[in-house]
Amino acid sequence: MLSYQHLYHAGNLADVHKHAALAWVLDYLTRKDKPLTYIETHAGRGLYDLGAEEAVKTGEAAAGIALAESLFPKDHPYRQRLEETRAAYGPHAYPGSPLIAALGLRETDSIHLAELHPQEHAFLQAAAKDWGAHVHRQDGFELALAITPPTPRRGLMLIDPSYEVKADYEAIPRHMAAIHRKWNVGILILWYPILRGGAHGPMLRALAKAFPEGLCHEVRFPPAREGHRMEGSGLFVVNAPYGLDAELSALGARFARLPKAAPKP
Numbered sequence: 375m376l377s378y379q380h381l382y383h384a385g386n387l388a389d390v391h392k393h394a395a396l397a398w399v400l401d402y403l404t405r406k407d408k409p410l411t412y413i414e415t416h417a418g419r420g421l422y423d424l425g426a427e428e429a430v431k432t433g434e435a436a437a438g439i440a441l442a443e444s445l446f447p448k449d450h451p452y453r454q455r456l457e458e459t460r461a462a463y464g465p466h467a468y469p470g471s472p473l474i475a476a477l478g479l480r481e482t483d484s485i486h487l488a489e490l491h492p493q494e495h496a497f498l499q500a501a502a503k504d505w506g507a508h509v510h511r512q513d514g515f516e517l518a519l520a521i522t523p524p525t526p527r528r529g530l531m532l533i534d535p536s537y538e539v540k541a542d543y544e545a546i547p548r549h550m551a552a553i554h555r556k557w558n559v560g561i562l563i564l565w566y567p568i569l570r571g572g573a574h575g576p577m578l579r580a581l582a583k584a585f586p587e588g589l590c591h592e593v594r595f596p597p598a599r600e601g602h603r604m605e606g607s608g609l610f611v612v613n614a615p616y617g618l619d620a621e622l623s624a625l626g627a628r629f630a631r632l633p634k635a636a637p638k639p
């Protein structure tokens with residue numbers, strides 16, 4: 375049974391890492407006048423209210439986007455997507471990755487979003503009704519394999535599991551290799567948590583073996599609150615677009631300027 379709800383974690387430093395990279399890649403890809411496909415295997419609800427009880431309770435956004443936003447220049451695509459979200463949905467709104475994609479893409483592009491949790495899927499379907507996206511209540515990897523290679527063939531897949539099932543770590547390299555075999559030009563971006571205990575280690579070694587050219591980028595940060603096991607955030611990118619390594623280095627430098635301890639609640 376699925377119990378993870380991203381509303382408790384939206385806007386945390388892992389989201390900042392993943393969403394800033396995603397916004398940059400989409401901005402880079404849309405500089406070329408050629409349509410593309412965006413696929414997301416684990417979409418969440420797409421739009422978050424950082425004023426909601428759940429988000430306030432964990433304090434993750436307060437230790438995340440609230441501290442990190444000013445480190446980005448105003449013309450950075452992530453900062454632009456944040457401002458567009460607030461202009462459209464109010465001052466406490468935060469864009470999930472599906473909304474970052476919807477705001478960053480054009481009418482000629484195609485968006486497919488998979489979300490399995492009934493409540494999160496219902497939210498997503500309602501939120502995305504004007505985003506021109508195809509919303510699927512389906513296992514994300516099943517959808518990914520069913521629709522690749524997509525039309526248009528050029529494009530990007532974000533894989534952002536909740537890692538609720540420990541078997542995910544073992545299965546992900548196999549799923550990504552199968553997707554890559556069907557869609558060898560697709561950019562695949564995997565997010566993973568860096569947890570105390572290093573549960574991601576074997577998965578990363580398998581990915582490096584399957585994709586020796588893959589780009590891996592990690593940032594570390596203080597746990598959002600006492601006892602929280604997440605100490606950092608990682609991205610593994612297959613078919614990384616030109617310039618992403620430099621952009622991720624700049625992102626790492628921004629994280630290095632963050633306070634060394636989470637703010638007291």
Ligand SMILES: C[S@@+](CC[C@H](N)C(=O)[O-])C[C@H]1O[C@@H](n2cnc3c(N)ncnc32)[C@H](O)[C@@H]1O
Nearest residue numbers: 380416417418470471489490491513514534536
């Ligand atoms: C980390 S959240 C996604 C956050 C979102 N990508 C973002 O950045 O805004 C992971 C989501 O995956 C969903 N999920 C879990 N297992 C799934 C599966 N097998 N297929 C599709 N969605 C799944 C969960 O319900 C949860 O909403």
